[in-house]
Amino acid sequence: xxxxxxxxxxxxxxxxxxxxxxxxxxxxxxxxxxxxxxxxxxxxxxxxxxxxxxxxxxxxxxxxxxxxxxxxxxxxxxxxxxxxxxxxxxxxxxxxxxxxxxxxxxxxxxxxxxxxxxxxxxxxxxxxxxxxxxxxxxxxxxxxxxxxxxxxxxxxxxxxxxxxxxxxxxxxxxxxxxxxxxxxxxxxxxxxxxxxxxxxxxxxxxxxxxxxxxxxxxxxxxxxxxxxxxxxxxxxxxxxxxxxxxxxxxxxxxxxxxxxxxxxxxxxxxxxxxxxxxxxxxxxxxxxxx
Numbered sequence: 001x002x003x004x005x006x007x008x009x010x011x012x013x014x015x016x017x018x019x020x021x022x023x024x025x026x027x028x029x030x031x032x033x034x035x036x037x038x039x040x041x042x043x044x045x046x047x048x049x050x051x052x053x054x055x056x057x058x059x060x061x062x063x064x065x066x067x068x069x070x071x072x073x074x075x076x077x078x079x080x081x082x083x084x085x086x087x088x089x090x091x092x093x094x095x096x097x098x099x100x101x102x103x104x105x106x107x108x109x110x111x112x113x114x115x116x117x118x119x120x121x122x123x124x125x126x127x128x129x130x131x132x133x134x135x136x137x138x139x140x141x142x143x144x145x146x147x148x149x150x151x152x153x154x155x156x157x158x159x160x161x162x163x164x165x166x167x168x169x170x171x172x173x174x175x176x177x178x179x180x181x182x183x184x185x186x187x188x189x190x191x192x193x194x195x196x197x198x199x200x201x202x203x204x205x206x207x208x209x210x211x212x213x214x215x216x217x218x219x220x221x222x223x224x225x226x227x228x229x230x231x232x233x234x235x236x237x238x239x240x241x242x243x244x245x246x247x248x249x250x251x252x253x254x255x256x257x258x259x260x261x262x263x264x265x266x267x268x269x270x271x272x273x274x275x276x277x278x279x280x281x282x283x284x285x286x287x288x289x290x
Contacts, residue, residue: 012182012287013043014210018057019279021189021216021230021252022086029258034281036060037086038188038252040212044179048155049076052175052186052212057281058090062097071099077154079147079161080108081188082172083118092123092130098139106144107152107161109171115144147173156180162200164190167229176204182287183208185245188252190214191231198239205243209287212279213239215250218257218265233265240274247275 018036026035037055044050049065051058058078065074074096081087096102110118120134131138145152152159157179166172166189174187185205190213192198205211216230233250240248253262262278269276 011045011180011289012177012184014184014285014287015041015061016057016249016279016281016283017041017061018053018055018090019251019253019281020055021214021254023255024056025255027258029260032259032280033253033262033278036281037089038081039090040186042157042177042184044155044157046155046157048157049074050154050157050159050177051076051078053081053087053188054078054090054094055086055088056090056093059093059095062093062095066095066099070096071101073101073103074099075103075105077105077107077152079152079159079173079175080106081174081186082166082170083108083110084167084170084189085122087188088119088122091119092128096140097133097142098131100139100141102140104140104142106142107147108144109147109173111169111171115146116142119144160204162204164200165193165197166190174201174204176208181289183210184287185211185213185243187211187213189216189229191227191229192235192239193227198242201239202243205239205245207244209246210285211240211243211245211248212251213248214252215265215278216252216254218254218261219268233269237269237272237274237276240276241272245274247277249277249279251279253279 018039036057038053039057040052042050123132160176185208213236215233215236219234222232
């Protein structure tokens with residue numbers, strides 16, 4: 001069962017901290033759905049924290065964590081779908097990284113380079129005004145694991161990663177989390193240019209309670225942007241229908257789409273046989289046993 005809530009006493013608690021694609025878009029016209037780039041926090045029943053992507057929304061998640069005692073030995077796993085800037089630029093501004101008693105474990109793929117080396121390059125002093133904790137050892141204990149074919153076990157939560165079609169030459173993952181009978185799939189950047197591209201996404205999304213899925217383009221504009229690495233809201237909802245999900249959250253909003261545009265996209269699916277909602281920053285969801 002899925003319900004909105006601000007309570008954290010649940011089996012799987014999900015909070016959206018960044019919902020925008022590509023670049024931050026903090027304008028008066030994006031206040032309802034948000035302007036921060038991708039970041040989703042998932043708290044499991046055993047207290048483990050799993051963070052999906054490290055866009056600018058990660059900074060604000062870090063502020064909340066520190067205000068709730070995370071500095072006293074906090075531990076988090078950050079899953080990076082890929083290395084495009086919109087999905088990693090929150091890392092230098094994630095305050096728990098500077099706290100010595102915290103432990104941050106990173107999962108991702110450097111496409112032939114060690115993951116830490118790839119992340120370090122965005123923090124070279126020419127570009128980044130904060131200390132390079134990947135090299136200098138400033139603050140938290142950092143560990144990193146390259147994502148492979150085997151599931152990742154974080155406490156009671158099993159994480160499955162599958163490569164999805166996004167951009168040529170860029171390894172991009174979608175993730176599925178199964179925890180105490182609840183399930184979540186997160187596929188933030190994907191395009192289905194041929195039937196085979198749907199197979200890994202369908203495997204991740206099959207029967208999940210909640211699917212967070214790329215809907216960067218509206219259906220009306222997609223044909224003119226085909227091949228850019230993102231899909232339309234119609235393609236996202238069709239994938240959700242095929243996978244038999246409980247609810248789909250349309251995610252990775254285009255930076256040029258204001259709140260009114262996103263409202264109209266959701267209205268287009270009002271009569272769908274799938275429960276459709278648009279990702280809104282600070283929205284919370286609870287997945288719990290029936």
